[in-house]
Amino acid sequence: MMDTLLDVEDLWVRFPSRQGVFDAVRGVSFTLGRERLGIVGESGSGKSMTGRAILRLIRPPGIVEAKQIALNGDNLMEKSEKDMRAVRGQKISMVMQDPKFSLNPVMTIGAQIIEAYRQHNRTNHADAYAKAVEMLQAVSIRDADRVMRAYPHEMSGGMGQRVMIAMMLIPNPQILIADEPTSALDVSVQRQVLDIMDGLVKERGMGLIFISHDLNLVADFCDRVLIMYAGRIVEVCEASKLSQAKHPYTRGLLNALPRLDAPRDHLEVLQRDPAWSTAPSVSGRVA
């Protein structure tokens, strides 16, 4: 059996509001090994909240509750905010949807990567520079020296996302959480970014949590998929068997997609069953 990097048990994210407490994530459990785990769902399904809650990045008044979020057996829920800062970036990294908002617009790419590197490693500037160029090359950026001098606005979306991934990889994290990393990118660029992430996960033996709304992409790219609906996991399946998924919600999502090879007059409309959001969450744990 593969070793478990992350074990999330009974995770809840709650937001108190004027109309009462709103549960964004309701009792989600799953484990992550050295694999590519996809979390799929529509907006509001709690998939992004799950990713953020693992890093305890939910801002007050939001509340995170869990029996445990264990990283190599170490419960993150019991850590102080100061200890969490060491976990974020060092052991678990996160790539956001739009690189434009994650990079500092007034610093060159090189300066930002070097700064990130020196935060984690005590080295001189020259070493850090060499390491940064190496990192950019690792994410298939050919003219790394030029990119080091560039500002974020001078780069295309695909390039920016690669830079983000390069930055996230500097501290050599064990787990990478990617929240819709390719949805802002064009299809052709999307493929390249995915290939880079795929290669890194395989080479370094990292665990990847890939959060996306795109069923086909996840089926293609991941090993295992959690399908979330209204804050719960409604189905867990092998990515390669997603097309044979059983839950009516998953089936509905698959059928709602227009297909080039199967023209129809009308697309199937997903009929939502209120029972889906009350049924207990399916566990995504692998014992």
Add this chain to the structure above:
Amino acid sequence: MMLDIDTLNVWFGSGRDRVDAVKAATFSVARGESFGLVGESGSGKSTILRAISGLAPQWSGRMVVDGTPLTKTRPKAFYKAVQMVFQDPYASLHPRHSVDQVLGETLHLHGFGDIDARVVKLLDDVGLGQKFRFRYPHQLSGGQRQRVAIARALAPEPQLLLLDEPTSALDVSVQGEILNLLVDLRRDRGLTFVMVSHDLSVVGHMCERLAVMQNGQIVEVLGVDALRQNAATHPYAQSLLAASI
């Protein structure tokens, strides 16, 4: 012909900062047809729609809508015939205006008298119903907002509807509902669609013909059957098709 575009150039800025967004685009759309514009971001597909609707003022070439050549300024009759649905339903509705205000003002501007009755009818037509009439945008989901935007575009009873990625900001299941609505509206009202999308499968579902754009130029115009049979001839169109399947 409902729409005839001949060597259309659109640019932004001037002098050294001039950016040519669309270069010598030529295509025509028959009455009642649904035509797709496909390409990656920055290929100029949305800019063509904005030029037709008059939102991109710097253009040259010839645009003819329903037999009338377009000039730099658009008469009121133009807006009665041509309407547009925007990509992001979160940005295309005024945050402080209720659904009733949005539709009511549109109808008023087009000189309709029986505004109340028409608002009711429009809401029914887009499948929203009366309980949404007095809501504000923040009380609506993305799909509901897009339905309101479609109702607004339908209010002047146009013949040509310009659709700028109408579902790309929506969830998959909601996308299906909106696409179905658009298919029904086109059939019931005999509308002509020009639809921009980066998603080939959506265009394949909605349109009869499509143009593939790259760097501001139309590189290939083909029928949707040719698309399905993977019969694109231009290398870029082929690669786009390959990446989408």
Add this chain to the structure above:
Amino acid sequence: MTEQTLRQWLLTDTPTSRRHAKLSALYQGWLSFSGNTMAMAGLWILLALLGIALFAPIIAPHDPFVQDLGNRLAPLGTPGHIFGTDSLGRDILSRLIYGSRITLYIVALVALIAPIVGLLVGTVSGYVGGWVDVVLMRITDIFLAFPRLVLALAFVAALGAGIENAVLAISLTAWPPYARIARAETLTIRSADYIAAIQLQGAGAMRIITRHIWPLCISSLIVRVTLDMAGIILAAAGLGFLGLGAQPPSPEWGAMISGGRRFILDHWWVATMPGLAIFTVSLAFNLLGDGLRDVLDPKGEK
């Protein structure tokens, strides 16, 4: 209808009429405003001020203009004169109470003139653009370049001393910042899709500015105006202090401080009491402005 169902009716997500929708939106705003203790404190102080101004003849223990030279400069806590009396033996409390009318009058006039002029100039400038923008903004720059009190002094000197002229002078120097804010907001709103959408309905520039851009600019202007109110009261008091605003024997707070200046070492309360009044009202406006910002400014939403 019971209390509970009225609340539910107001908090509904499905309003049934135009009026219902408006009331519901108002109630939601009130709920988030009333949750802010400091802002509520500001509101209560200002409501109290309004009440005092309204019922001044009933509340005031003495006539603010009657002099009693035998009883001049009575200290705090003197029976019948809780806040003491000034150099002419007039009751300070009564003068403060009547002075609140003048303060409110100034505030109301400035709050009406300056933001409206600023809103008009700023939104037209931002929406129309081109040479209109250049001309209007250069005029704004010219007004911005003058120190406020100095320009007000010049106006009052030219037009003669008095409250109306002081208000006019303050308004003339207060509108440029509002025009700047309104223009900046308009520039971001102008390129929004919902403005493009209404342009596609053939709406004219004036309609777009007044119906679509104003409602979005007004909230940030209201916040800015309430925050500026303290400064406006102080400017009016400053003019009064210099003898260029309200004229004696009018019980304007700034003029009262000015009158008490001569005795400030031996009889400190004569200048301090109106000073405290100015301080309290200014603070109340600031608190209210902060609360309103949380309610009205959509960007500050948590």
